[in-house]
Amino acid sequence: MSIRLSNGVVLPMEMHKVRIVQKTSLPPAAERLRAMEEAGYNTFLLRTRDVFLDMLTDSGTNAMSDNQLAAMMVSDDAYAGSESFYKLQAAVQDVFGLKYVIPAHQGRAAEHLLAKVFVKPGDVVPMNYHFTTTRAHFELAGGKVLEIFTDEALNTQSDCPFKGNIDLDKLHDVIHNYGPERVSFVRMEATTNLIGGQPFSLANLRAVKEIAADHGILVVVDASLISENAYFIQKREPGYADRSIQSIIREIMDLCDICYLSGRKSCSARGGFIATSRDDLFARIRPWLPVYEGFFTYGGMSTKEVEAIAVGVREMVDPDVAGASAEFVEYFVRRLVQCGIPAVTPAGGLACHVDARKFLPGLDSFQYPAGALSAAVYLASGIRTMERGTVSMDRDENGKELASDLELVRFAVPRRVYSMSHIEYAVDRIQWLYRNRGLIGGLKFVEEPPVLRFFLGRLEPLGDWGRRLAEAFRSDFGPDC
Numbered sequence: 001m002s003i004r005l006s007n008g009v010v011l012p013m014e015m016h017k018v019r020i021v022q023k024t025s026l027p028p029a030a031e032r033l034r035a036m037e038e039a040g041y042n043t044f045l046l047r048t049r050d051v052f053l054d055m056l057t058d059s060g061t062n063a064m065s066d067n068q069l070a071a072m073m074v075s076d077d078a079y080a081g082s083e084s085f086y087k088l089q090a091a092v093q094d095v096f097g098l099k100y101v102i103p104a105h106q107g108r109a110a111e112h113l114l115a116k117v118f119v120k121p122g123d124v125v126p127m128n129y130h131f132t133t134t135r136a137h138f139e140l141a142g143g144k145v146l147e148i149f150t151d152e153a154l155n156t157q158s159d160c161p162f163k164g165n166i167d168l169d170k171l172h173d174v175i176h177n178y179g180p181e182r183v184s185f186v187r188m189e190a191t192t193n194l195i196g197g198q199p200f201s202l203a204n205l206r207a208v209k210e211i212a213a214d215h216g217i218l219v220v221v222d223a224s225l226i227s228e229n230a231y232f233i234q235k236r237e238p239g240y241a242d243r244s245i246q247s248i249i250r251e252i253m254d255l256c257d258i259c260y261l262s263g264r265k266s267c268s269a270r271g272g273f274i275a276t277s278r279d280d281l282f283a284r285i286r287p288w289l290p291v292y293e294g295f296f297t298y299g300g301m302s303t304k305e306v307e308a309i310a311v312g313v314r315e316m317v318d319p320d321v322a323g324a325s326a327e328f329v330e331y332f333v334r335r336l337v338q339c340g341i342p343a344v345t346p347a348g349g350l351a352c353h354v355d356a357r358k359f360l361p362g363l364d365s366f367q368y369p370a371g372a373l374s375a376a377v378y379l380a381s382g383i384r385t386m387e388r389g390t391v392s393m394d395r396d397e398n399g400k401e402l403a404s405d406l407e408l409v410r411f412a413v414p415r416r417v418y419s420m421s422h423i424e425y426a427v428d429r430i431q432w433l434y435r436n437r438g439l440i441g442g443l444k445f446v447e448e449p450p451v452l453r454f455f456l457g458r459l460e461p462l463g464d465w466g467r468r469l470a471e472a473f474r475s476d477f478g479p480d481c
């Protein structure tokens with residue numbers, strides 16, 4: 001919920017209270033420099049003890065509710081026939097209106113199963129935008145990911161409410177050019193993670209479904225951030241202002257053949273699942289579950305997490321839960337825009353994103369501007385962010401580097417974790433960096449893994465800029481900050 005103050009300022013309001021806390025600490029700049037060097041200028045390789053605000057991701061880092069924790073205590077650890085599974089199934093049936101649920105240990109495990117069953121060598125998988133693990137699994141199965149976003153999608157300073165829409169003409173072209181039999185399915189991601197958490201509209205999904213159905217092609221929704229996408233539909237799509245989050249989610253589910261999700265995002269738990277109402281699709285996917293994940297009543301998850309997801313699915317339709325992160329992101333983006341900093345607009349789900357190409361126009365893609373800015377943010381603040389740019393792209397089959405469409409630094413806002421002073425601190429340190437952006441240089445790989453290189457790769461600054469940036473910070477703020 002947002003509250004309008006008497007001076008007209010609109011503030012996001014926490015509709016919950018904090019009852020369990022985790023202590024955090026702010027290491028001074030000299031310590032941060034040491035930690036960043038040890039981490040190979042890759043924020044993934046930092047240790048929590050060296051991080052003040054962990055804005056790497058909203059994945060598995062959300063604050064759980066009292067009811068989720070309570071449910072975990074009564075989980076049923078049966079290998080087969082666990083009652084926890086039946087609670088999850090009932091929650092998915094009630095909230096999504098889908099008949100079958102196939103639990104999997106994470107979202108990417110769901111993607112692996114879908115790739116195994118539906119993606120054949122030579123296939124194409126059109127989608128509004130890829131996610132890192134999605135692309136890896138579909139390509140490992142021999143498929144090709146085709147991103148058919150609209151022209152507005154990559155405009156980081158936009159007022160288009162639905163940058164996550166699919167371009168319908170491009171969808172027609174894909175079907176025409178490859179033939180419907182080579183299209184594994186159309187994938188629609190709720191709040192496209194890599195282009196700034198941007199939602200799709202129901203009107204667009206409806207049109208996608210119509211075109212796909214005309215050619216006998218399946219529609220798969222990646223519902224990891226479904227409650228946020230529904231929240232944006234309610235706020236932005238004409239005709240939906242009076243509709244509940246629950247009824248919008250139902251309408252989305254009515255338009256897809258299969259949905260899958262990572263339980264680490266909207267559901268504020270860990271784990272994942274695939275859901276469908278179609279007997280034939282269920283029958284094709286389920287046999288693979290015990291091969292890769294586990295028996296069908298736990299699917300590789302702890303039954304505690306099965307319980308937590310079951311409660312999370314029911315709770316995420318509460319508008320105060322669906323909007324908890326989105327409203328903070330909106331505030332964060334608004335503050336950065338006020339300060340003249342190139343944040344991605346409109347504000348999306350999951351995170352505030354800063355456009356590193358605009359922040360650091362002197363760096364080309366292969367000097368990794370988003371990676372460099374992400375490292376610089378840590379040096380200046382102790383805030384851990386995530387690079388979403390060329391470092392996150394793997395090389396092509398010929399070993400050539402691929403430049404990312406966008407170079408973004410993602411300040412994830414995990415649900416119900418951080419407060420207003422944390423956001424104001426982040427805004428202040430980003431402003432300081434913007435004034436000192438001339439000090440920030442590029443990066444180069446010194447250790448580069450062959451797949452999903454951003455997770456474990458190690459980099460080095462081109463020149464000595466990390467040290468100089470830390471020095472500049474110390475001289476402005478003193479040795480203790």
Ligand SMILES: *Cc1c(COP(=O)(O)O)cnc(C)c1O
Pocket residue numbers: 059106107108109131133134189190193222224225261262263264265271272
């Ligand atoms: C996180 C995420 C995934 C992968 O899920 P994991 O649980 O991290 O394996 C897939 N798709 C989207 C949109 C995500 O945000």
